[in-house]
Amino acid sequence: MRGMSDAIRGFIEACRAALAAGTWAKLTLGAHRGADATLRNVIVQPVALRSGDRLSFVYRHATRDVTKNLPPGEGLARVSELLATDFGGAHLFTTEAEIELQPARGRSAARVIRRPPRHDAPAPDTHDHARVRPIDPAGAAWLRTLGVVNAAGRPRDGMSGKLRQIEKFAEILLHHVAEIPPRGDRSLAVVDMGCGKGYLTFAAFEVLHSAGWTPLRVTGVERRADLVDACNRAAAEHGLDGLAFTRGDVASTPLDRADILVALHACDTATDDALAKGIAAGASLILASPCCHKEVRRGLRPPAILDPALRHGILLDRHAELVTDAVRASLLEWAGYDVKVFEFVSTEHTAKNLMIAAVRRPGPARTDAAAHAIRDFAAFHGLRRQRLAEHLGFTLDPAP
Numbered sequence: 001m002r003g004m005s006d007a008i009r010g011f012i013e014a015c016r017a018a019l020a021a022g023t024w025a026k027l028t029l030g031a032h033r034g035a036d037a038t039l040r041n042v043i044v045q046p047v048a049l050r051s052g053d054r055l056s057f058v059y060r061h062a063t064r065d066v067t068k069n070l071p072p073g074e075g076l077a078r079v080s081e082l083l084a085t086d087f088g089g090a091h092l093f094t095t096e097a098e099i100e101l102q103p104a105r106g107r108s109a110a111r112v113i114r115r116p117p118r119h120d121a122p123a124p125d126t127h128d129h130a131r132v133r134p135i136d137p138a139g140a141a142w143l144r145t146l147g148v149v150n151a152a153g154r155p156r157d158g159m160s161g162k163l164r165q166i167e168k169f170a171e172i173l174l175h176h177v178a179e180i181p182p183r184g185d186r187s188l189a190v191v192d193m194g195c196g197k198g199y200l201t202f203a204a205f206e207v208l209h210s211a212g213w214t215p216l217r218v219t220g221v222e223r224r225a226d227l228v229d230a231c232n233r234a235a236a237e238h239g240l241d242g243l244a245f246t247r248g249d250v251a252s253t254p255l256d257r258a259d260i261l262v263a264l265h266a267c268d269t270a271t272d273d274a275l276a277k278g279i280a281a282g283a284s285l286i287l288a289s290p291c292c293h294k295e296v297r298r299g300l301r302p303p304a305i306l307d308p309a310l311r312h313g314i315l316l317d318r319h320a321e322l323v324t325d326a327v328r329a330s331l332l333e334w335a336g337y338d339v340k341v342f343e344f345v346s347t348e349h350t351a352k353n354l355m356i357a358a359v360r361r362p363g364p365a366r367t368d369a370a371a372h373a374i375r376d377f378a379a380f381h382g383l384r385r386q387r388l389a390e391h392l393g394f395t396l397d398p399a400p
């Protein structure tokens with residue numbers, strides 16, 4: 001027992017040194033022997049939150065993960081407790097060494113073993129944000145001001161879906177920012193079109209600021225003056241320099257610079273107006289989650305063979321969504337972007353759950369082959385006009 005305590009002490013010292021040196025990549029606690037039979041292991045990584053540096057604990061259970069962020073001192077104490085009670089072994093991966101706490105076996109006491117690094121994971125300031133909770137709900141005071149969480153950092157009534165959406169958006173944003181080709185500096189201009197109450201605009205500012213993008217300018221564009229004023233008040237209250245909201249219409253608001261363009265749940269063709277603005281500004285990344293799809297629903301003239309499906313209103317609605325977003329994705333590709341379309345948040349939280357993520361690629365754009373594919377697709381559906389195509393000067397129906 002005494003040997004085990006010494007080994008834990010030595011191991012914790014190694015953790016403390018890695019934390020201080022900024023070399024800690026990942027700690028895994030294994031050989032579970034605690035009371036909770038569903039707990040498999042715990043992963044601990046340093047994470048830089050706006051509220052300060054934390055150790056992020058991901059408790060991996062059989063069917064779910066639970067994340068808790070602790071200040072570094074408390075976090076090390078927690079690791080020590082977990083090793084004394086629930087876990088027999090641990091591996092600390094640093095950029096300089098792999099350090100193992102090996103459990104006692106037979107007559108040999110627990111011990112600490114140090115090996116050369118096989119983990120070239122980066123040090124904490126460039127850690128993988130997608131794996132840890134990117135926003136600390138208890139530490140992000142703006143979440144309270146916007147009415148998403150209460151003083152304890154827990155979602156207010158009816159806001160847990162919104163919090164989930166904010167966190168998922170933050171993960172998606174961080175993941176895709178990492179795909180932007182490196183530039184000479186870390187300055188970034190982000191525009192959020194149709195930002196509403198600003199939940200996702202604040203989230204973008206929070207995570208990009210924490211990730212070290214500076215100078216950072218995040219602008220929310222919204223046509224409702226009351227929302228713009230409320231968001232500007234909240235940004236000022238929390239001293240978030242670089243975050244601002246402006247009243248305007250998506251289609252007519254000029255953009256002097258937009259490295260990242262966001263348009264989430266902007267109504268109907270406002271999504272197309274925003275996509276066109278992003279393309280015109282040469283945005284490196286465009287994230288759009290479409291809302292309603294009225295324009296294409298009205299314009300569809302599908303072939304009779306689809307009648308058994310499309311005579312039903314709900315199926316026609318869904319088909320219009322599919323055609324609209326397929327045309328948008330294809331036009332973005334034609335305009336020079338790599339495009340992914342995926343589920344944003346589960347339909348359990350909102351029906352508006354599709355995300356179009358477009359990263360500008362260096363290769364050729366506006367090829368004839370891409371244009372033909374879009375026109376064939378539109379022709380099959382009898383679609384002659386679509387707002388994004390019009391913005392781009394792309395004729396869907398080349399027939400006179």
Ligand SMILES: C[S@@+](CC[C@H](N)C(=O)[O-])C[C@H]1O[C@@H](n2cnc3c(N)ncnc32)[C@H](O)[C@@H]1O
Pocket residue numbers: 193194195196197198199200221222223224227248249250251263264265266267270
């Ligand atoms: C459904 S809310 C979404 C807000 C926010 N993007 C989000 O996802 O949490 C849509 C917002 O876009 C605004 N909006 C819709 N069309 C717009 C337009 N053409 N120009 C500016 N704002 C617009 C609406 O006023 C509304 O606040």
